[in-house]
Amino acid sequence: MKQNRKTSSGLGQLLIPLVALGILIVFNIFRDISFFSIGMRVNNAGNIVLTGNLISIIDSASELAIIAMGMTLVTAACGGQDISVGAVGAIAGAVFVKVLQGMGAITIGSVILAFVLCCLATIVFKLFNGTLVAVFKIQPMIATLILYSCARSIAYWINGDATPQLKSSIISSIGKTIPGIPVPTPIFAVILVGLLLFLIFKFTSLRLYIQSVGINQGAARLNGMNPIMIKLICFILLGVCVSVASLIGVCRLGQLNHKTLLVDIEMDAILAVAIGGNSLGGGRFKLSGSILGAYIIQMLTTTLYAMNVAPVNVKAYKAIVIIIIVVAGSPVVKNKLTALWKRLRPVPVPEGAEKEG
Amino acid sequence: MEDGIVLTMRGISISFPGVKALNNVDFTLRKGEIHALMGENGAGKSTLIKVLTGVYEKDAGSICIEGCPGEAHIHSPQQAQNIGISTVYQEITLCPNLTVAENLFIGRTGGSVVHWKEYEKRATEILENLGIPARAKQELSRCSLAVQQMVAIARAVDMNCKVLILDEPTSSLDDKEVAMLFRLMRDLKARGVGIIFVTHFLEQVYEVSDRITVLRNGELVGEYPVSQLPQVELVAKMMGKSLDDLAELERIGQKSAASEETVYEAEDLSSSECRPFDFSIRRGEVNGFTGLLGSGRSESVRAIFGADQVTGGQIRMNGKSVRISKPHDAIRNGIGYLPENRRRDGIIADLSVRENIILALQVIRGMNHPISRADAEAFADEYIEALQIKTASKETPIRSLSGGNQQKVILARWLLTHPQYLILDEPTRGIDVGTKLEIQKLVLKLAEEGMSITFISSEIEEMLRTCSRLIVMRDRKIVGELTGDDLTQAQVMKTIAGGEQAE
Amino acid sequence: MKEKRKGFALGRREPLTDTQMLMFISIGIFAAMYIGAMLTLGGGFLKPQMIFDLLNDNAALIIISCALTIVMIGGGINISVGGVIGLTVMSCALFLNNNGIESAFLSILLTFLLALGIGLGFGLLQGFLVSHLEIQPFIVTLAGMFLARGLTTILSVNPVKVTNEGFLALVSTKLKISWLGYVAQNGNLIPAKIEIGAVVAVAVVFLMFLLLRYTKLGRGIYAVGGNRQSALMLGINVKNTIFWSYVISGLLSGLAGFVFLMHKPAGNASVAMRSEMDAIASSIIGGTLLTGGVGGVIGTFFGTMILATIQKIIALSPLNASWWQEMANGAMLSFFILLQSVVLMRKNRSGSRKRKGPDGKKKKTEDPAAQSGSS
Structure with missing residues (x-):
């Protein structure tokens, strides 16, 4: 009991992800210390940029980290996950490119306008999901299965089959680096979104509302909260996260491919939320956990690449690590270990040992 | 055998x-x-x-x-x-x-x-x-x-x-x-x-x-x-008073005389769970809904708070007509409600004592005006002290507190909003005698300070000690209203059991 | 309440249960869609072969949809089914090409057992993690999917075509029914062709129907999905029931992989990609609720057929393009999800009306500690 109480608050939630990250780091130190080396080089565009595995981990985890943050909020309030984020991200990308192409020249102004419109479009789609979940009380996964299965087709419909190219220094500044700044821009985007959410939580009491609704919707209502509204707000915030991630995804490649943009990111995002120690059943949440989860997933991937595992094979190893992490974090295992510990001698715990209620 | x-x-x-x-x-x-x-x-x-x-x-x-x-x-x-x-x-x-x-x-x-x-x-x-x-x-x-x-x-x-x-x-x-x-x-x-x-x-x-x-x-x-x-004797036995022993228990304090000003007034109020009824309460008054479980006493107060779907009725607060159709309306109008089922409707189990205390005040202030961490901690400390809430710290999740202390946290939540009218549905259930007395004293003190309170309890003695007016319900209907000299064990029991059977 | 009283009159037919109602809706929609296609598109839809084609092409999907239905009725989910198909197809293809066993029969038999073994392995592992360690099924089976997909590419990144002649002979074995055939323009009678896989799929649907309907385990799965706590009180071993539902689901995925290989004898890293979502969609359209306790494989069968028919209609219509098909799927899914939501809400409303009686009940939900444990 005491142990559980400890792990449910404070740093406890982050314990397992931190340990996992630590093991990954130690593993890499012993494997090849040069994994951590950071260098500078001049890229194709003539800018000086930072290079190295660490930079590439943090850079390429950006989309995942951003979407994981939004996913955390929806998970916390609704007790379920949105599996349509990748597909809706494709729509966001399509809208962004369509607007930019419609305006002709790519200027800072047009990029901002295009982004705002893509943000609005994403929010509309997320509100569709949100309404099904909050008003019609459909399980989030089922409600979002609709857009999961057809959003990429909508993206196609918006933009046709082509993979339009966006060639502009503004685009590459967003997707890669800004001339003169050696740090990849997507990293700033993560910080920006993180900061935005931080400020929202700082200057509103949204966190308290989300957690209350996620833990006990009935009691939250009796205390004057509007659960439907809170859930919709979470979906809107997720929509913003998706459009930012989609912007990065499009700009990184300088082209739109509605079939591959943010593909399969929903699964990784849900994993990031779970690895970060957040309950997939809703309630209390830690954004930092999910961000940490995203970087763990990317670090694992990059480590495997560095060990010459073919990119397509990475999934298998990832799966094994995930299983280990969730098994270590499962309450049943935790309780059994605690019981085992208490007995001092390693006597096997009988079946049906006491579980957390 | x-x-x-x-x-x-x-x-x-x-x-x-x-x-x-x-x-x-x-x-x-x-x-x-x-x-x-x-x-x-x-x-x-x-x-x-x-x-x-x-x-x-x-x-x-x-x-x-x-x-x-x-x-x-x-x-x-x-x-x-x-x-x-x-x-x-x-x-x-x-x-x-x-x-x-x-x-x-x-x-x-x-x-x-x-x-x-x-x-x-x-x-x-x-x-x-x-x-x-x-x-x-x-x-x-x-x-x-x-x-x-x-x-x-x-x-x-x-x-x-x-x-x-x-x-x-x-x-x-x-x-x-x-x-x-x-x-x-x-x-x-x-x-x-x-x-x-x-x-x-x-x-x-x-x-x-x-x-x-x-x-x-x-x-x-x-x-x-x-x-x-006989039925009336059964009620007496359940409530713990023999019929012969009609002596009034000593009152904890002088019941404060309520002012004439009506704070809350409902006409033909009905909800999906209760039949239409009229009700009003004056400033500084403590009244009670009594009746056995299932008599509709809880449903009535839930209707006042807008907790169930309100289906009709006019409500006036301080003489002004208001609309209370959901808990948020009630809270904004200065009504607080401590629900009967603390676990299901009251506590947000995984949140800390501090967060549970500031919850209702936060809702009144609105989402965009968060209570600062320092203020929240001050509030939490103040009420943990004032209500003697036994908790390891104000950051402890409320689910690990005992029932009585959870109840005090919910009470603190409503007191913090300084309501004009506070509804307490079974605040003393599952609580030890000492805490029960504390809560009763607190109710009288709050009333003296001008708060109107509706107090519901299964223990008639508690109600007699604290309330100056008792509304008696049976079979989801109001069957009587007792004040002044009628506020005796015998009279309440007779009314609950039904006048005819009591003869 | 009044309607329910009426139900007491004896000798009246049983009203439709939710399961049956949702199932009949999907059968009705399938029939309407098919007849509509016959009238407007004609051609292929007028021949019985069309039905068999739908079955031949979707045999594996039908089987994994059943696999998903069983788990969903128990209140869980399994998104590893597509990955397991991919892994099974790849391993079987490699095994067939490289085993060097002379006897074609033995070779095929061992391949079949390999397919079932892979499925069983996944089923046992996932079942254990979900039922005994109580880890969220979504995460467990997501990891299962990753594992299966990863193992597939570890086995071979390049497509592997089956060259084993014995197996290819099996692949081309088709049941031919001449009286359901049609006369081609040149006057030759072309009999209706049914692949072995289609027969297997229909058999699986039938077996799973029997399992769910007439066995202790099957009814236990419904009970657990309907109300886990009650199931426990009724003396059902909840953990074992959930465990076995995942084992069956895994086994069926392996079988589906073998059936897939019989339809398209080649392993490929992207075999059955995202088919788990099609399987979930089929189950939902067929009337299975993700919340558990409601549904059945017959409905799921028709759910799959609806998706397959949409595919065929769009392929034959001027709108032939994958995005139209996906949009149609999305629209169909939205319709069924909203329909089910209405069914559920109606049920919940009557439930709450019934249960929110006097407050006596609320007392009971209070836990013992809160009733007595004060300090």
């Missing part, structure tokens, strides 16, 4: 941390008898039943059951079932998506292939035999609640139970359904099953039972044949 007795429980005691839940309680059940187990909240009825069904382990005492030589040792509901004790709970513990026949036999069929044809035939026999108006192939969720209840009973009976416990089986049924259930109970009685009947409805007890055992505060008050215990 004596002839004709199926079950004897002797000297049963059990304690939970801080509370003696049952103290040396005896209970005897005879063959073919319907035995009502009565008592108000916290009297120990559920605890006694849980001891009998093996949910709790008793600290002392013995249980003997017919056909079981020596003492019966019951450690799990499964074991209880095996020796012939079956329980039918108010919440149906059957699977609604299966058929009636399946619900009768699932979990106790041999082999891996189920011959439903055969079971359906047997189910039809059982249903016909007991006169249950259901068909074997009918999906359970399509049956009325009463029939579902009866199917659960049929399952128990078919498992050859000697003792059948019916735990508040009638609370969700309408009159016709209750009649149907009673027919079945009498039928079983004729077959020699001993039935323990737990209910809050006095009329039903008198209609169907042979004997009544009354518990109060975990102690046995007595066992009486129904014919020798």
Whole structure:
């Protein structure tokens, strides 16, 4: 009991992800210390940029980290996950490119306008999901299965089959680096979104509302909260996260491919939320956990690449690590270990040992 | 064991941390008898039943059951079932998506292939035999609640139970359904099953039972044949006052004289759960809704707070017409509500004590004006101190606090909003005596400071001590309003029990 | 309440259960869609072969949809089914090409057992993690999917074509029914062709129907999905029931992989990609609720057929393009999800009306600690 109480608050939630990250780091130190080396080089565009595995981990985890943050909020309030984020991200990308192409020249102004419109479009789609979940009380996964299965087709419909190219220094500044700044821009985007959410939580009491609704919707209502509204707000915030991630995804490649943009990111995002120690059943949440989860997933991937595992094979190893992490974090295992510990001698715990209620 | 007795429980005691839940309680059940187990909240009825069904382990005492030589040792509901004790709970513990026949036999069929044809035939026999108006192939969720209840009973009976416990089986049924259930109970009685009947409805007890055992505060008050215990006396026994002893308890303090100013006024207020009623409360007044459980007292205050769907009525606060259709409206108008079911409706279990305390104030201020961490901590400290909330720290999750302290946190939550009108539904339930007194004193103090308070409790003494006006409800209707000299145990009991029967 | 009273009158037909109602709706929609296609598109839809084609092409999907339905009825989910198909197809293809066993029969038999073994392995592992360690099924089976997909590419990144002649002979074995055939323009009678896989799929649907309907385990799965707590009180071993539902689901995925290989004898890293979502969609359209307790494989069968028919209609219509098909799927899914939501809400409303009686009940939900444990 005491142990559980400890792990449910404070740093406890982050314990397992931190340990996992630590093991990954130690593993890499012993494997090849040069994994951590950071260098500078001049890229194709003539800018000086930072290079190295660490930079590439943090850079390429950006989309995942951003979407994981939004996913955390929806998970916390609704007790379920949105599996349509990748597909809706494709729509966001399509809208962004369509607007930019419609305006002709790519200027800072047009990029901002295009982004705002893509943000609005994403929010509309997320509100569709949100309404099904909050008003019609459909399980989030089922409600979002609709857009999961057809959003990429909508993206196609918006933009046709082509993979339009966006060639502009503004685009590459967003997707890669800004001339003169050696740090990849997507990293700033993560910080920006993180900061935005931080400020929202700082200057509103949204966190308290989300957690209350996620833990006990009935009691939250009796205390004057509007659960439907809170859930919709979470979906809107997720929509913003998706459009930012989609912007990065499009700009990184300088082209739109509605079939591959943010593909399969929903699964990784849900994993990031779970690895970060957040309950997939809703309630209390830690954004930092999910961000940490995203970087763990990317670090694992990059480590495997560095060990010459073919990119397509990475999934298998990832799966094994995930299983280990969730098994270590499962309450049943935790309780059994605690019981085992208490007995001092390693006597096997009988079946049906006491579980957390 | 004596002839004709199926079950004897002797000297049963059990304690939970801080509370003696049952103290040396005896209970005897005879063959073919319907035995009502009565008592108000916290009297120990559920605890006694849980001891009998093996949910709790008793600290002392013995249980003997017919056909079981020596003492019966019951450690799990499964074991209880095996020796012939079956329980039918108010919440149906059957699977609604299966058929009636399946619900009768699932979990106790041999082999891996189920011959439903055969079971359906047997189910039809059982249903016909007991006169249950259901068909074997009918999906359970399509049956009325009463029939579902009866199917659960049929399952128990078919498992050859000697003792059948019916735990508040009638609370969700309408009159016709209750009649149907009673027919079945009498039928079983004729077959020699001993039935323990737990209910809050006095009329039903008198209609169907042979004997009544009354518990109060975990102690046995007595066992009486129904014919020798008039209704008003039963109420007295449950409430813990003998009829002869009408002396008023000393009041804790002088009841503050309420001002003439009406704070809240409702006309024809009704909700999805209660019938239209009128109600008003003045500044600084403490009033109470009384009546037994199920009389509609909680539903009435839920309607005032907008907790259930409000279906009609006019509301004025301080003379101005307002609309209260959801809890948010009520809170904004300065109404606070401490719900009856603390676990389900009150606490946000995983949040800290601090967060639980500031919750309602935060909602009043609105999402965009968060209470700063420093303020929140100051508020939390202030109320932890003022209400003497025992918690490891203000960051402890509220679920790890004891019931009484959880209640104080919810109370703190509402006090922090400085409501004009505070509704307390059973604030003292499951709380030790000391805390009960503290809460009563607090209520009087708040009223003196000008707050209007509605106080609901199952313990009439508490209400008499704190309230200057009592609204008495029976069968979801207001049947009387007592003030001044009428505020006596005897009068309240008479009104609750119904004037005619009291004569 | 009144309607329910009416139900007491004896000799009346049983009203439709939710399961049956949702199932009949999907059968009705399938029939309407098919007849509509016959009238408007004619051609292929007028020949019985069309039905068999739908079955031949979707045999594996039908099987994994059944696998998903069983788990969903128990209140869980399994998104590893597509991955397991991919892994099974790849391993079987490699095994067939490289085993060097002379006897074609033995070779095929061992391949078949390999397919079932892979499925069983996944089923046992996932079942254990979900039922005994109580880890969220979504995460467990997501990891299962990753594992299966990863193992597939570890086995071979390049497509592997089956060259085993014995197996290819099996692949081209088709049941031919001449009286259901049609006369081609040149006057030759072309009999209706049914692949072995289609027969297997229909058999699986039938077997799973029997399992769910007439076995202790099957009814247990419904009970657990309907109300886990009640199931426990009724004496059902909840953990084992859930465990076995995942084992069956895994086994069926392996079988589906073998059936897939019989339809298209080649392993490929992207075999059955995202088919788990099609399987979930089929189950939902067929009337299985993700919340558990409601549904059945017959409905799922028709759910799959609806998706397959949409595919065929769009392929034959001027709108032939994958995005139209996906949009149609999305629209169909939205319709069924909203329909089910209405069914559920109606049920919940009557449930709350029934249960929110007098407050006596609320007392019971109070836990013992809160009732007595004060300090």
